[in-house]
Every structure is written in structure tokens, then in C-alpha cells.
Amino acid sequence: KAGVTQTPRYLIKTRGQQVTLSCSPISGHRSVSWYQQTPGQGLQFLFEYFSETQRNKGNFPGRFSGRQFSNSRSEMNVSTLELGDSALYLCASSLDSYEQYFGPGTRLTVT
Amino acid sequence: GQNIDQPTEMTATEGAIVQINCTYQTSGFNGLFWYQQHAGEAPTFLSYNVLDGLEEKGRFSSFLSRSKGYSYLLLKELQMKDSASYLCAVREGLTGGGNKLTFGTGTQLKVEL
Numbered sequence: 686k687a688g689v690t691q692t693p694r695y696l697i698k699t700r701g702q703q704v705t706l707s708c709s710p711i712s713g714h715r716s717v718s719w720y721q722q723t724p725g726q727g728l729q730f731l732f733e734y735f736s737e738t739q740r741n742k743g744n745f746p747g748r749f750s751g752r753q754f755s756n757s758r759s760e761m762n763v764s765t766l767e768l769g770d771s772a773l774y775l776c777a778s779s780l781d782s783y784e785q786y787f788g789p790g791t792r793l794t795v796t
Numbered sequence: 797g798q799n800i801d802q803p804t805e806m807t808a809t810e811g812a813i814v815q816i817n818c819t820y821q822t823s824g825f826n827g828l829f830w831y832q833q834h835a836g837e838a839p840t841f842l843s844y845n846v847l848d849g850l851e852e853k854g855r856f857s858s859f860l861s862r863s864k865g866y867s868y869l870l871l872k873e874l875q876m877k878d879s880a881s882y883l884c885a886v887r888e889g890l891t892g893g894g895n896k897l898t899f900g901t902g903t904q905l906k907v908e909l
Contacts, residue, residue, distance in 0.1 A: 716895060720899075726901075728899035730898065733894050733896060735894060743896070775838060775839070784841045784844065785841065786841070787838035788838060789837070790838055
């Protein structure tokens with residue numbers, strides 16, 4: 686069974702731009718969660734989507750948004766990028782509310 | 797909210813046993829996870845505890861005491877490949893269910909010869 690895939694793996698953007706990251710969950714998994722990982726703050730929960738609906742949300746500003754499609758693939762969007770948004774963005778899929786499988790992440794650098 | 801504490805770094809010898817502690821303060825609790833993350837890689841699931849007690853899985857065991865807000869991960873027969881960051885994460889008890897994990901900042905374990 687294929688694992689969680691994320692595209693692109695690396696991305697360089699300029700302050701003020703916007704970016705869209707993509708995540709394809711493991712086949713059959715309907716829950717997709719997004720996390721931001723930085724050296725200073727560690728792994729922080731952004732949001733979770735389940736059956737195309739946002740089920741849970743972390744404490745990030747409205748510049749961070751997401752959506753989920755009918756095939757469970759999910760996208761995350763960050764608008765008006767700031768230098769502090771430079772991070773590894775991880776998505777994780779789950780069959781149920783138990784074990785989450787993480788993708789390899791997208792490394793975003795904002796200059 | 798959630799507050800999770802774990803040591804920043806630990807060093808142990810190959811073949812030995814190491815215990816990584818995690819304490820948490822939560823407004824709601826629905827399980828505690830341990831993940832392993834090698835440098836430059838994604839976290840991988842190690843264990844899950846929702847009830848008090850010890851869960852054993854091969855060389856890895858995890859313990860939970862909900863009344864004390866305390867968990868530990870025990871690694872036996874340490875191998876060099878166990879050098880990694882170990883992340884403790886608490887899932888909130890949410891009325892709508894689902895996954896909202898709060899992670900500790902991780903314990904960087906270094907295994908030496």
C-alpha cells in the first residue's frame with residue numbers, strides 16, 4: 686500500500702506571495718491533518734479534514750487555510766507569506782482516530 | 797490547552813536501556829502517542845496509550861498514568877539506529893472526535909558505542 690505523499694517536497698517563495706501544498710493520503714484514509722514543524726516550536730497542529738469538512742483547527746491565523754476533496758486528497762494554502770512561515774509542513778492521514786501516518790513533508794523557505 | 801514537557805536531550809550506550817519521560821497538563825485527554833523522528837524524515841508511530849498501564853511492543857514499551865499526567869517510553873537493547881528524536885503527543889478529547897495532537901518539543905536521543 687502506498688504511503689502518504691506530499692508535493693512539492695521543496696519550495697522557495699518570497700514574502701507576500703501565497704503557496705499551495707498538496708497531500709495525498711493512504712488509500713481508504715478519510716482523515717487528513719496538517720502540521721507545521723519548526724526548530725523553535727516543534728510540531729504544531731494546523732487543522733484536520735474529514736470527509737471534505739474541517740473537523741478540528743489549531744491556533745494559526747486565517748492566512749492558513751485548507752480543503753479536502755472527495756477523493757480525500759487535501760491542499761493547504763498560506764497567503765501573504767511571512768519569513769516566520771518558513772518550516773517543514775507535514776500532513777498525516779488516518780483511517781480512524783488512532784494511528785496517524787505522516788508524509789515526508791514539504792520544506793517551505795520564505796525569503 | 798495543552799502543555800507537554802520532555803527532556804531536550806539524552807545520551808545512552810548501545811545495548812543499554814533508556815527511559816524517556818513525558819509530563820503533560822491538558823484541558824482534555826483522549827490518548828497519548830509516541831513518535832520517532834530521524835533527522836530529515838517524517839515522524840513514525842511507535843505507541844499509543846489511552847488507559848493506565850504498560851504497553852509493550854518488541855524493544856519498545858510505553859507507560860501511562862493519567863492521574864499523574866505522566867508517560868514514559870522505554871527502549872531496550874539500544875541500537876545505533878535508535879538515535880533519533882522521540883516525540884510525545886497528547887490527543888485532545890473533542891466532542892466531535894478526530895485528531896488534534898499537541899506535541900512536545902521532542903527528546904533527542906544519542907546512542908553511543
